Amino acid sequence: MGTGRDKRKKAKERKDGPVVGTGAIKTEKKAAKNEAKKERRAEKRLEGDEDDIDALLQRIALEERQRKGAVAVADCDPPGPRVSASFVPYITPRGSFVFLFGGEYADVATDKVHVYKDLFRFDVDKRRWARIDSPNGPPPRSAHQAVVVKNTMLVFGGEFTSPNQERFHHYKDLWRLDLTTWEWDCLPSKGGPSARSGHRMVLQPLKNRLLLFGGFYDTGRDVKYYNDLWELNLETMKWTSLGVGPAGNAGAGAPWPSPRSGCGLAVVGDTLWVFGGYSKAKDEEDEELEHGKTMDDVWACNLTTYTWERVKKVGMAPGARASFSIAVHSHPKAGPRAFLFGGVSDNEAKGGEDLSSEFHNDLYTFNFERRRWFAAELRPPADKKGAAEKKGSAAAADVSSNPAAGEAGSSSAVSSAAPVISPGMAERLAAATDKNSALYRAAVKIQASYRGYVVRKAYQLYRIGGVVSEILYSPATYGLDLSVLNMPKPKARIGALVTVVGSTLWMLGGTVEVGSKEVTLDDMWALDVGKLDGWQLVRENTVGEELLKKAGAGGDDSDSEWTEASDGDLDDDDS
Structure with missing residues (x-):
């Protein structure tokens, strides 16, 4: 009977075609049904609220997979208000450019935070912006680090913040962008630094490697700050740990800077420099309490022996601060020097119950050869x-x-x-x-x-x-x-995007706090670091001006603070 039924079925298939629900068609139908179930489950997972980090990232990944078409590079309007993005120079025979990737923006009207994954290119010579649409790139992030190496840009770490800043996701991925084809690829990061943001990363051309220091990780219940030092070999693309210091204040054993984020990092020859930063530590009297600490120390690491020394504060030095902007320029006479702008000094009472923040818009230089601070002396044209x-x-x-x-x-x-x-x-x-x-x-x-x-x-x-x-x-x-007196100058801020191309320092965006509000700026400035003949306003700020003026933080004449150097630091100046 069964044989007869099979024969009849096969005869019917020869006459009318395959019977639906049998054979290969049955398998395809079942696979489609399972795929539909997966999609429904995925949709359910994507229905999380706006602070559901997992759902947010899954929706973003789904949208990214659906993107198709060729990469487009076109002239566009300047990027909107931005803070904690990467802003790195790319010098080619065709011209000089700066690449901006990621960052975040706090909407003044809604108090929501938006995190970006867009990529812009600024043509320094023409002063024109282009937006680069490159699919399959990194998910949105801020407080990451990026470095241009030859014809590629490397991006490591950072964080994704939910709109209400209730939850955070820290990355430990390493991405590479080919600046000739605009193609992204995610590189293996096994054995590398842990997930973090607020770290700093610089290129050491002499050794063909990247160096990474510090940062922090926020679980929502606890925050951990780092002071580990890492190397990324640019030939093998392998991470190597170069050591980690004591968890508390430096001083136990060999000298080593304490854990911190939002610091400054620079490499000159075979020396790595660390400036300032911020961290939280357990209270000495009550371990259940934590208090924040803003630092003013300077450290130098010998990259041959990997030994650290704390550098004495000499000259007109900036006070304790974090989240400032720093860029290095090599002057033909003065040699390599760092330009430090802005930042914030947090004054926190015990237990963190009372926190007041002071934002800065002063400009300092640090001479690496003389190990000395100077207040940048601006002169009008x-x-x-x-x-x-x-x-x-x-x-x-x-x-x-x-x-x-x-x-x-x-x-x-x-x-x-x-x-x-x-x-x-x-x-x-x-x-x-x-x-x-x-x-x-x-x-x-x-x-x-x-x-x-x-x-x-x-x-x-x-x-x-x-x-x-x-x-x-x-x-x-x-x-x-x-x-x-009447020369324009930038507002006080933190997290401004700064880089030096040729002899010009470019600065974009940043954030200032007004009460409980965060105002993310979008103005752009330029400063000739050779002539130091004053700041040039390239584009005016368009965000939160009424709020800034109402709070007394608006306008280009906001106070520049001079902070004292320690007793004995004002040595004779023979410059």
Whole structure:
């Protein structure tokens, strides 16, 4: 009977074609049914709320797989407000470019955070932007690091933040972008650094390798900060650990910088430099409590012996800060030097119950050969100096004749003048530490005569050698050039994107906090680091201006803070 039925079935197939639900068609139907089940399960997984990190990343991955078509490179508008993206130069015979990848933006209106995976190219010579549409690239991220090596860009780590900043996902993947074909590929990262963000990564051309230091990892319940040092061999693309220091403060055993994120990292020859940063540590009295610490230390690592030394703070050094921007430029006379801009100083009470943040927009240079800090001395262009000097002289007269005039006027005039202290003035300021000097006696007399808010404010911002100097009341006496009073300068901020191409420092975006709001900026600035003839505004900020002005943080005349160097750090300056 069964045989007869089989024969009848086969005869019917010869006459009418295959019977639906049998043979190969049955197998295909079953496979399609299973695939439909998988899609329904996937859809359910994708229905998570906006803080469901897994669902968010799965939706993004699905969208990425559905993208098709050729890579497109086209002129476009500048990128929107951005912070904690990568911003790296690419120099070719055809021209000089800067690549921007990823980053994030805090929407002022909704308080939602948006994390990006887009890629832009800035043509330095033409000052034009292009957006590069390259499928199958890294998922969205910020606080990652990128380095250009020959015709490729390498991206490591970073984090993805849910819109309400309730959950975080840290990456430990390594991606490579071919800058000639725009094709991405994800490289094996087994045996490399753990997942993290806020780390720093630099190229050491002499050894054909990348060096990575620090960073942090946030589980939502606990935050861990790192101080490990890693090497990525660019020939084998293999990671190697170069050591890790003590978990707590450096000092136990061989010197080593303490764990931190948001620091500065630079390599010059066979020396790796680490500047500042931020970390959290257990309270010494109550281990259940943690407190944040913003650092002002500088460390140098010998990349031959891998030994660290803490570098003495010498010169006009910046105060403790993190999330500042740093870029290295080699001057034909001064040699290699780092430019440090902005950052934030967090002042946190025990247990983290009270946190106040101070944002900076000052600019410093660090001379690697002399191991010395300098305040960047900006000078107006020759053709604008005459007109500016008249305004500067008037401002100087106001400050000198009426030191207790309006709080805003005195503070604004002095803070704007601060970045132009002449090199020879450092010697006179150093004399302020000598109680027998005329300057010291004059400062004491001024303090006795003019007490109140202005002097207290001045004492906080302009302590040099431990006393308030006469700069506040007779700036002309000490050679201050007030002609730069009305020159534009960037707002105070953190996380600004900075790089040096040729002799020009480019800066884009960043973030400033106004109360509980985060305002992500989109302005762009340029500074000739050879001439130091003032900041040039390339594009105005378009985000949160009303909020910034209402909070007193808006405008280009926001205060520049001068922080004192430690006693004894103001050595004779023979520059």
